[in-house]
Amino acid sequence: MDQEQLTTIEDVQRAMFAQRYIADRSLATAVFLALKRRKPLLLEGEPGVGKTEIAKVLAAILDTKLIRLQCYEGIDVSTAVYEWNYTRQMLHIRLMEAGGANHQEELKEIFGPDFLIERPLLQAIDPANTQAPVLLIDELDRSDEEFEAYLLELLSDFQITIPEIGTISAKETPIVIITSNRTREIHDALRRRCLYYWIDFPTLEKEYSIVLARMPDVPERLAKQVCTFVRELRSADLFKAPGIAETLDWISSLLALNQLELVEGSVRDTLGALLKYQDDVLKVGGSELNKMLKKAQGVS
């Protein structure tokens, strides 16, 4: 779909729904503004609530490239932006010597685009892009402060300076989605440049419709029971509450076991799909599990 076709917030919401992403109006507003204003959208929320998914869905809606930059501790310019192809450069110098060509001209070439390895950020602002790509900067909180500071320049001007070549600026401003799990505070300077949205755990009804949208062949009864059970789990005092990703995971494990509704045995066996800490499994595993199950089985 072309971006011009998305003229209202409803359009965005509908388009996302068509991609099987259930977004409520406030989220659709944030996405809509990010598209229109071409400002980066900073998404925060518990793990597994669908932050990364938004970028994928957007790329699918706009039918454009998704460029993903997974951040990690120690990420730097050579892995995120560009690097020179040293091997090729060196080989080229050898060839030049053997051929005895005009050195001045050739030397310039060595630091030319042919020898440049483009990393995600450079790809995103490549002037050759005919259509604005979606740039996903995933889990920014894992990177170091230095890298965040570098991003500031990129995100405000969408240009990158390579000393040997010059400044490269984007013809089509990319749509930038940044996600963070808050293992570290993102600096205010970066926040200031972004639209901000906090994705919360979904309500029961919303989670139910997400499950149905994502897995159309799941029996309704099972879907309802699972959503109720997961909601109960989230209200328990757990170290890591399950996200939507875990819910979907769990349902597919239950389906693989040919379950049509929640039964204690199979729930216990598959609890690992929902709870990722031994402490949490122990805490829920006791009498509490039965209580939650009763509640979940009550709905039909």
Added chain:
Amino acid sequence: MNAQPYENGDYFALQPLQPLEIERGERLLYRLTEFGRILWEVGIDVGPRKTLDLAETLDYIDITSKEDFYNTLKCSLLGKHEQEPVFNQMFLYYWYMRDRQDKKTGNAPGAAKRDERQMRLPPSELKRLAEHLNAPAEQHKNLRAEMRESERRRRIDEFLDEDNDDDSSTPQGTAYSAIEVLRKKDFESFTWDEVQEAKKLMAEMRWRLGQRPTHRKKPARRGSYPDMRRIVRRNLKYGAELLELTWRRIKYKPRPLVIICDISGSMSLYSRLLLHFIHTISNGLMNVEAFVFGTRLTRVTRQLKRRDVDDAVRDVSKSVQDWSGGTRIGDALHYFNWKWAKRVLGRGAVVLIISDGWDRGDASVLEVEMDRLQHSCHRLIWLNPLLGSPDYRPLTIGMKTALPFIDDFLPAHNLDSLISLGNLLGEIDDSRPVRSAATRRKAVAEWSKPKVYV
């Protein structure tokens, strides 16, 4: 999910509402600026640039829809999830309530402005101004009153006597440095003047925290990683031969420090001075997170970021509700592990717990949480002000439960002990402290022994 930000009922249904349509144009910009200003006053980072930007953004949406208007303002102006409740309150106040109040009383948007004007001068400045203008005798009285506040009620009289004694025998003739005496003196018996002196000394302390290797590398004369980029550049002049090698080495950075300070009743003699101490640390180091607890945990990092120590401490006491109450260390640590550990304990953090270990909570909770806390940080240091007295032994249930999970157990009762803490922090290196069962037992036995304190 967030569409209904207010717990009970729909805000947008509040009647009567001023139609937003007539707010278009300059008037809207004016109101947005004013709203931005109010947000700024309550601590949400909104500058003029953001406001202008927002005005442009509003062109894209239908501002007659209250919901969209609210959503747009929120995602443009707000940058932190924690501030959402404040934002909601201010939004409601500014765009709905205030107008109605104004209409009722018939005065233009003056109410908020008057408040602003009062806020202009930081209270510490006002206080300082007052101090400056007041006669010295009167000043002393005021300050003594302030001191009284921070003391336990039942000790007031005792304390005042002590204070008077000290006043009459000011150590004018003392032969050796007063600072030396001060450094060894227990905080508990400080007079007001000494507190001031101690504050000054603390402010002069320089803090250094142990470094951790990061995953980044930087160019260096010597190192273990080749710097290919510079190698190619350098050696171009020799043709294809690589004659000069250049290197990169691992970059080091100070570790983050997390301070969790007990401010319950039993600590009240120390807590104010310790807050000063935490303030100097957090202003002297880059990554410091601070929490205080009595029965519940409160994060005070932002409050302590204020330059002026008196402002900072006042802000802290405002935001803390359980000042000088009971202690439930286990619950506080549980909340910390559950809510904050993932956010602040990354990157090899050093955790500093300041408490006397008087715990009225459940010991089994404390045990589980201490264990978890120790596992998720690089070094766990416990400062106990009582450890300064020669006959102290960690015999309370809380302290006994916590001891096996502590890497360092140190006193924090006078300035000297804080200085030695500073030295310890500077010496923390990459090596993990040994946490085997045998070492733990030995350490606990060592700490529990009655000792001769020098």
